[in-house]
Amino acid sequence: MILSEFTYKKPKSLEEALDLLSDTDDSKIIAGGQSLIPLMKMGLTGFEQLVDISQITDLKSVKVVDDFVEIGSMVRHCDLENYDVIVSRLPILIKIASQIGDPQVRHRGTIGGAIAHGDPASDLAGCFVALKGSVVLSNKKGIREISANDFYKGFLETGLNDDEIIVSIKFPLNFRDAEFFKVSKRAQDWAISGLVTAKFKDELNLGLISMGSTTLGVSVRISDLYDNFESTFESIESVCSPTQDIYATKNFRFHLLRVFLRGYMNKHPI
């Protein structure tokens, strides 16, 4: 049960939703609610007003614009595989989204909600960072775009302002060799550690999952990775600050990351 009461609004348009956000200082967007409702139940968060954006059809489209696929923020995880362009050009996204939570969660959860939540253990956020994606944000004054790397600030903290709504997520298509590695303890569980890779020219971009207080992005030169693995790994290690918990020590998380990178290199020998 949720103890705190709130006002609930279900606007039909983005304009109406943005108006509602600016009406009160303590508003929160609810998309699929698969992370937000559990947090509210635990009493970790509460709001005066919830703005449900599930009726805004403009947020449910998928389109190709220039060299990007632009996915509306309210596209659900289970819907991604229904778009040919995602199946053919972003299969890594489907691979990852099809492992989020469980079927019930994927029937509700949305790509925008997952990106906005900013959980350091989010596989989708790791993909978003590795693929050098960006978010398109809208407020009453206009639209701005933030790169994935700049979007994540800290534990459940993002660059999304209180008066803004994520309109869409953009993924570039100029990458190769995207791979996803993850170790978790149980079915439907978060990653103890995870890695998404994407190759851009002579660089390998890494999305690091559960390796710090938020999703981390690091880019390494492919030649450095293959020729000087240890020193390159040290440079990756230096940006990580994983926690130690009942599932793993910091060192075990680093060990997994090392195994993931070796796995990538074995699969893609130079």
Place this chain on the structure above:
Amino acid sequence: MKVSIVINQQRYDTEVASNMLLVDFIRDVAKLKATNVGCDTTTCGACTILLNGESVKSCTILAVQADGADIVTLEGLYTGDGTLHPVVQAFGRSHGLQCGFCTSGMVMAAVSLLSSVADGQVLTEDEIRNGLEGNLCRCTGYQNIVNAVKLAQDLLIAGDNIIS
């Protein structure tokens, strides 16, 4: 807030608090008690129902979010003509339950899983296990549950039944 929710083909028009969960609406307003609250943390799946034909955890949806939705609970699988739904039959014949607490959620998850299968496709055991990932059975009766879903699939293919 006023909501209008159809559960098992019956419409409920009523006033609810914004913080009421859908599972509480189903159990306390519609008085349908098959849907259980297990963990109340989006983990166990005992509260699984069909919302517009798809499995969801009703403990993680607000009743107000379900305004206008079409919901089916375990009770809704019974047509009233004395025959059981093929998935329910299969759970009985395969002894796909021990204490029964997870069963309504397991059955609804299985109904959703089997209805999502394309024509002519047959789910493998791995696919069935993955499809039931969101449902926990603390009696550890998974083997018979998987057997039940396999049998339900066979019954549906043989009987050319359409699950609604």
